[in-house]
Amino acid sequence: MNDQELDALQAEANDFKQTYESVCNEIGKVIVGQERVIEAALTAIICGGNVLLEGVPGLGKTELIKAMSEVLDLEFRRIQFTPDLMPADIIGTNMMQSDEHGRYQFEFRPGPIFTQLLLADEINRATPKTQSALLETMQEGTVTTGGTIHRLEQPFFVMATQNPLEQEGTYPLPEAQLDRFLFKIDVPFVSLTELNEIVNRTILRQRVELQKLLDGPRILHLRTILNKVVVAEPIRDFACRLVLATHPETEFSPEGVKKFIRWGASPRAAQALIKAGRLRALSQGRSHLSFDDVRYFADEVLKHRTLLNYDGQAENVEVGDLIDECLTTLPEQAA
Structure with a gap:
C-alpha cells in the first residue's frame, strides 16, 4: 500500500x-x-x-x-x-395451489x-x-x-x-x-x-x-472495510498457533490442555479469530491487526469448539480456564 x-x-x-x-x-x-x-x-x-x-x-x-x-x-x-417443531416449520414448504384455469401446481411458502x-x-x-x-x-x-x-x-x-x-x-x-x-x-x-x-x-x-x-447495504459496506485491515504474518501465525494450542497432541498445547482436552478447535476458529480481531481493530480506530485484537474474543471463539475428555468432565474443569492458560503460555513470536 x-x-x-x-x-x-x-x-x-x-x-x-x-x-x-x-x-x-x-x-x-x-x-x-x-x-x-x-x-x-x-x-x-x-x-x-x-x-x-x-x-x-x-x-x-x-x-x-x-x-x-x-x-x-x-x-x-x-x-x-x-x-414437536419440524424442519418445514422453519424453512417453509411446497403447497399445492390452483390457478385461474383450475390447473394445480406447487407453490413455495x-x-x-x-x-x-x-x-x-x-x-x-x-x-x-x-x-x-x-x-x-x-x-x-x-x-x-x-x-x-x-x-x-x-x-x-x-x-x-x-x-x-x-x-x-x-x-x-x-x-x-x-x-x-x-x-x-x-x-x-x-x-x-x-x-x-x-x-x-x-x-x-x-x-x-x-x-x-x-441498514443492510451499509452493513455490507462495512464488511468490505473489514477485509482491508492489514494482518501481518506473525499475527496470523499467532492465531493459528493459538488454535493448535487447544489440541492436546500438538507442541503448542499447555499442560492443562494435554490433560483435560479430548479435541481442540477447528480451522474455522482461526478464521473467526482473524475476522473478530479485524473488527476489534477497526472499533479502536486502527487499520491493522494486533496480538491483543486476536486475544480479545478468544474465549467466545474457542470455548464452544473445544471438548473436554472424561477426566475434564469428571473434575468439572472449566474450558475457559484452559483457554486462558493457552493465552498466557503461548508466546507471540514463533520459536
Missing part, C-alpha cells in the same frame, strides 16, 4: 469506530449492562457470523435482537424451538427463516433433525427445498439461545453445528445496580425509541 491508500484506510477506520460506538450506545439505551454481549453480537453480525447465547431466562436476550433490528433497520423474526435477524429461542429443545434445518442457512445463506435453492437477503444473522439450567428433554447441539457459530456468549446475571436500572427503565418509564443508525 502507498501512503495515499493507507490514509484512506485510516479515514475509513476512524469512521468505522464512530459508527460502531454509536450503534453500541444506542442499543445500550434498552439493554442494561451486558456491554460485552452487545459488543460480541454486533461484531458477529458485521463479520457475517452467528451467535449462540447461553444464559438463564429474563436477561434480555430477546430484547437485544429486537433492539438490534431497530437500530440496524433489519427485518426480525423469532422461532420458539420445541420438541417461505418459513420464518426468510428474514435478516432470526432469533432461535431455546434451540436445544428441538430434535436434531429440526436443528439441522439451520445448518445450510447459517453457512451458505441459502435454503434448498424441492430441488430449488433460495437465497436469503443479506445480511443474515442467527442468534440462538439455550438455558444452562434445565437440561431435561433437551438435545445438545452437535459439534458440527456448534462450529458454525462464530461466538458462544455466556450472558452473566445482572448486578444489584443493573437490576434496579432494569426495573426503572421497564416499569417506571416509557419505552425508549431507538434511532436507525445502519
Whole structure:
C-alpha cells in the first residue's frame, strides 16, 4: 500500500469506530449492562457470523435482537424451538395451489427463516433433525427445498439461545453445528445496580425509541472495510498457533490442555479469530491487526469448539480456564 491508500484506510477506520460506538450506545439505551454481549453480537453480525447465547431466562436476550433490528433497520423474526417443531416449520414448504384455469401446481411458502435477524429461542429443545434445518442457512445463506435453492437477503444473522439450567428433554447441539457459530456468549446475571436500572427503565418509564443508525447495504459496506485491515504474518501465525494450542497432541498445547482436552478447535476458529480481531481493530480506530485484537474474543471463539475428555468432565474443569492458560503460555513470536 502507498501512503495515499493507507490514509484512506485510516479515514475509513476512524469512521468505522464512530459508527460502531454509536450503534453500541444506542442499543445500550434498552439493554442494561451486558456491554460485552452487545459488543460480541454486533461484531458477529458485521463479520457475517452467528451467535449462540447461553444464559438463564429474563436477561434480555430477546430484547437485544429486537433492539438490534431497530437500530440496524433489519427485518426480525423469532422461532420458539420445541420438541414437536419440524424442519418445514422453519424453512417453509411446497403447497399445492390452483390457478385461474383450475390447473394445480406447487407453490413455495417461505418459513420464518426468510428474514435478516432470526432469533432461535431455546434451540436445544428441538430434535436434531429440526436443528439441522439451520445448518445450510447459517453457512451458505441459502435454503434448498424441492430441488430449488433460495437465497436469503443479506445480511443474515442467527442468534440462538439455550438455558444452562434445565437440561431435561433437551438435545445438545452437535459439534458440527456448534462450529458454525462464530461466538458462544455466556450472558452473566445482572448486578444489584443493573437490576434496579432494569426495573426503572421497564416499569417506571416509557419505552425508549431507538434511532436507525445502519441498514443492510451499509452493513455490507462495512464488511468490505473489514477485509482491508492489514494482518501481518506473525499475527496470523499467532492465531493459528493459538488454535493448535487447544489440541492436546500438538507442541503448542499447555499442560492443562494435554490433560483435560479430548479435541481442540477447528480451522474455522482461526478464521473467526482473524475476522473478530479485524473488527476489534477497526472499533479502536486502527487499520491493522494486533496480538491483543486476536486475544480479545478468544474465549467466545474457542470455548464452544473445544471438548473436554472424561477426566475434564469428571473434575468439572472449566474450558475457559484452559483457554486462558493457552493465552498466557503461548508466546507471540514463533520459536
